[in-house]
Amino acid sequence: MQTYDLAADGLRGMNTLLQEQNNETNQTAWEIVNPRGSHAIAVGLDAPIEVTVKGSTGYYCAGMNQQATIKVEGSVGPGVAENMMSGTVIIEGDASQYAGATGHGGLLVIKGNASSRCGISMKGIDIVVHGNIGHMSAFMGQAGNLVVLGDAGDALGDSCYEARFFVRGSVKSLGADCIEKEMRPEHIEILKDLLERAGADAKPEEFKRYGSARQLYNFDVDNAQAY
Amino acid sequence: MCGIVGLFLKDKSLEPQLGEMLTDMLVTMTDRGPDSAGIAIYGSETDGQAKLTIQSDNGDADFATLTDDLSAAIGTPVSLRRNDTHAVLELASDQVSAARQAIRELRPNMRIMSDGEVIEIYKEVGLPKDVAARFDVSKMGGTHGIGHTRMATESAVTTEGAHPFSTGADQCLVHNGSLSNHNSLRRRLKRDGVRIESMNDTEVGAAFLSWRMQNGASLGQALEDSLDELDGFFTFVVGTKDGFGVVRDPIACKPAVMAETDQYVAFGSEYRALVNLPGIEDAKVWEPEPSTVYFWNH
Structure with missing residues (x-):
């Protein structure tokens, strides 16, 4: 285990060290102490x-x-x-705005609540939130899965493309072109796997699925109000 | 951007350290707002006495004979405690509006930052650490306080554009964001006789809350009304004589973190501002919800 004291040794040194690790590294376990709310901790890593x-x-x-x-x-x-590409990020507490925004891949697990715009413009990332999510979550979500064990705020999935949303609790409101969809066996399978990997104590059958009604994909003058 | 910090003490034993804790929080928020900084501090009260915080760019000349000039003008004793570019005048509380009027005539270039029984406001252009040092904020005690670091958007980088803004006795407001309907609202409020001194958007927000409270609303109701009447981005932190409130607009893109323990309620634009508070590891820490009014009273 390598320990890095952020308060003593600084942010740039930490990110440089972590970014230098590659697929062959022997230093596979790191601990960052004294984060004290600092920004940009452990960014741009590319090693297992x-x-x-x-x-x-x-x-x-x-x-x-x-x-x-x-x-x-x-x-x-x-x-x-x-903009996560792969790997896993696990948050024991809460996450503020736009958690997992624009993520292309990997798994983001938030054990508390996520606030507004969670998964905005998601492009393939899987996000599992054990608590609630705020308003405008998954706005323009393109691909990937957003799983919420609690409730979702206003305008879930507004103007979404092919991202899937699974919510166990209530949805305050759905965004433009986002609708409730049938939960088919393949969705149960996806959800079962995600819940397991996220350490979430919930059954896939308890969730509802939401996604795009596909009415806003191409310009249609009848939809002018919704654009 | 802009940074906000606020601290509302529940534990009286912390009161002597209020200024020290607030200063640390304020300086941590420097990179959110390096243009100017200010604090409102709610200190001790003397029965029947009120405080006016005044500011002058030329304090040596303006403050020198002010107590004599003002006492003569309003016919009541006045004391003055100078603190750099600011000074706190103490006088009988029923003489506040007479004193305001007299100050405007005696020293037209001087600014009145606040009046009330307990509030004092100190604000200047410059880095938060320099502003805090010139007023020796860390030595100040009190029951609650609010600080602001400004990155200017809607009006110039000047002393009067710095926050907090006070538009009613013992009331103050700081703001992160920008209001888009401040011009029309300013005209409306001025028609109703509300005093607004600057072209700053935040002052209009403060004046709106004061106006609602003058018309009988509680702090909580006034904050609820602000959600209907104000257009734009805002995270507000508001102080009254014995209260402390927080509200965010429905979009809530301006950050906010709160922490509460048995000893205090704290606000920071970022968690970084809170990390040195006692017992923060075990505090209840949360992000205030959009369109939701939070307030605490002593």
């Missing part, structure tokens, strides 16, 4: 390493992640795991 952040972070934690498993033992500020 495990990083544990011992406390809460600020903006853009674990951004652009590839391969790495990053665990935060606290809450995170806006933009956690933004």
